Structure formats: C-alpha cells, structure tokens
Amino acid sequence: MKYQPSLDGLRAVATLLVLLFHAKVPGMSAGFVGVDIFFVLSGFLITRLLIAEHERTGAIDYMDFTARRLRRLYPAMILFLLVYLAVAPFAWPDIPTERHQWDAFIAGFYMGDYAIATGRPTAVIGHLWSLGVEEKFYLLWPFTVAMALRLRRSHAQLLIAAMFVGITLWRAYNVETLDRYWHVYFRFDTHCSGLLLGALAAFTSIRPRAAFGWIGLVGLLVVLVVFEWRTKASAAIGISLAEVFSLMVVMASPSFLGRGVLPWLGKMSYGIYLWHYLFIKFGREHGLNWAENLIFAGVGGIACAALSYYAVEQWLKAPRRTPTSSTT
Numbered sequence: 001m002k003y004q005p006s007l008d009g010l011r012a013v014a015t016l017l018v019l020l021f022h023a024k025v026p027g028m029s030a031g032f033v034g035v036d037i038f039f040v041l042s043g044f045l046i047t048r049l050l051i052a053e054h055e056r057t058g059a060i061d062y063m064d065f066t067a068r069r070l071r072r073l074y075p076a077m078i079l080f081l082l083v084y085l086a087v088a089p090f091a092w093p094d095i096p097t098e099r100h101q102w103d104a105f106i107a108g109f110y111m112g113d114y115a116i117a118t119g120r121p122t123a124v125i126g127h128l129w130s131l132g133v134e135e136k137f138y139l140l141w142p143f144t145v146a147m148a149l150r151l152r153r154s155h156a157q158l159l160i161a162a163m164f165v166g167i168t169l170w171r172a173y174n175v176e177t178l179d180r181y182w183h184v185y186f187r188f189d190t191h192c193s194g195l196l197l198g199a200l201a202a203f204t205s206i207r208p209r210a211a212f213g214w215i216g217l218v219g220l221l222v223v224l225v226v227f228e229w230r231t232k233a234s235a236a237i238g239i240s241l242a243e244v245f246s247l248m249v250v251m252a253s254p255s256f257l258g259r260g261v262l263p264w265l266g267k268m269s270y271g272i273y274l275w276h277y278l279f280i281k282f283g284r285e286h287g288l289n290w291a292e293n294l295i296f297a298g299v300g301g302i303a304c305a306a307l308s309y310y311a312v313e314q315w316l317k318a319p320r321r322t323p324t325s326s327t328t
Helices: 005-022 033-057 062-091 097-108 112-117 126-148 153-177 181-186 193-202 210-226 232-252 262-267 269-285 290-317
Strands: none
Touching (some): 005 033, 005 232, 005 262, 005 269, 005 290, 033 062, 033 126, 062 126, 062 269, 062 290, 097 112, 097 126, 112 126, 112 181, 126 193, 126 269, 153 181, 153 232, 181 232, 210 232, 262 269, 269 290
16 A cells, blocks of 8 residues: 555554543643544554455465464564563553553453453453453454455445444443443444444445545544543544544545654654553653643654664564675
8 A cells, every 4th residue: 555644644643642631731632532533543454455465366365464463563562561571660660560560461361451341440450441442443353344345345334334233333322321421432343433444434335535635633632622531521522523524534645744853753652652651650640730741752752662663563564684605
C-alpha cells in the first residue's frame, strides 16, 4: 500500500488527545476519543492490508499475519514491561512487587481490558487496556475478512455494517442495564465498534474530498466540548459520534495532517502511548499540576518512544546481512 503521511499525522492528533486527557488538562475530559480515532484508523489499515494480501496471493496467511503483528507490537511492549518491572518498586513502593509482576503479566497477554471490566484493574499500567481490544481484533479479524471476501462487495459491506451496528447497540444495552455502566468502555465486546467501522471503510473505494475530513475534525471538536468522562451519554453516544467523525477524517485524509512534525510523531505514537502514562501517574502523585505534568509526560514519553523506536523496533526490522569471509 502507498504510504499516507496524513494517516500518521492523524495518529499524532489521537496521541495528543490521549496525553491531554490523561494529564487532566481543563476542558479535555472527553480527550478519551483519541483512543476511538486509533481504533477506527487501525481497523481501516489492517483490513486494507488483509484485502491487499488476498488480492495479491488469493488467500490470507493467518500465521504470517499474526507473526507480523507480533513483530510490530511485541518488541516495544516487552521493553516497556521490563523497564516498568525494574522501576515500579521504587516509583510506587506502596504497591507490592508481586502486584507489579502480575499486572505486567496481564498487560503482556493483552487482558487489561477485561481486568478493568471485571473490577480487577492493574495498579499503574491500566492504560494498556486499549491494546487488549486491538489485539483480540487482530486475532479474530483475518478469518472474518477471508469470509467477507468470498461475498459480493456490497454483501461484505452489509455484513460489516451489521456487525458495527450490533456492537453499538450491545454497548448501549450494557450502559443501560449495568450498575458499573462505564466498564463497558474498556471491554473488547463492547468497544470494538470503531475497529469495525474502520474496516467497513476499507471495503469501499469511495475517497471523499478533503472538506469531508474537515467536517469530521469539527465533529470531533464538538464531541470534545459536549461530552465528559464517565457519563452514560459519553458511553452510549459520545463513543459512536467519535467513531463516525474519525471515519470521516480517515477516509478523506486531509493533506495538512501529513505536514510538519505530525507524521514523525505519528510514527512514535505507539511508543508514546506505552510510555507516557508512567510519567503522568508519577508526576500526579508527586504534586505536579496539569501543565507541569503535561510537559513532564510529553517530553518523557516522546524521548522513551524515540529510543524504543530507533534502538529496538527499527533495529529488529532491519534486514540481516549474511557475513562474508574476507581474504588478505
């Protein structure tokens, strides 16, 4: 697939929203929509990759797809968890070391989403719940795409649209019937709708004009202003609106998102997401105000993400050369 720097720019926007939200910047109570942008974008890109592979080879190699996902995600995750296990007993001495070890195990196996939903959240690294949602989607989705590609394109679109509507209604039902209604925000079965909506976009060849993307950005801004964290309206309606507006931006891919530093930050987004919350939590517990904490977490998160990206992720991706003998 042709590289689109605007999509990396959108990743940067999503990361910034999450950072502002976690730092508790005033007026950013709905900054959680950054995760919904990530979900829509991930569903779109992963499905396009699977469709392209099927068009190229006539099949989808599930084992190869899974291996590629693990190579992309796990090196940075393992580095993060090893550093976390090393520093956590000193940074958060009131939490037993065994708890940190168990939490790393939960996060490493992408079960953070259901740990929160079942009332057993991790003590420090709860932000990794979203990676659990994505990884479960990656494990299941190739089979669905392979099935959908056997259908007429319009029928495949209807199938995915029906799945999106079904998950959205399931989330709304849970919000209305559960006492701990906000826990539906963290569960794979109630929050994979954005991934499905992005996948639906990948099954269409429509590419709207840039103005469509501007409408989506304005819509996301409205969601940020109107909705707040931990309300029924946000869980039942705000998430869905954020997904739809994110879809508009993804499909239009406004070119300005691919300019300046945004694409570079987008490439760092996975690492920034992994690392920033350690700085956020430490700074908050040591008396930093939101502005100080935002700078602390922003600088620390970007620095650790860049180190991880260039020293570990890129190094592992580099082709290995077979040593050749030399003569003297």
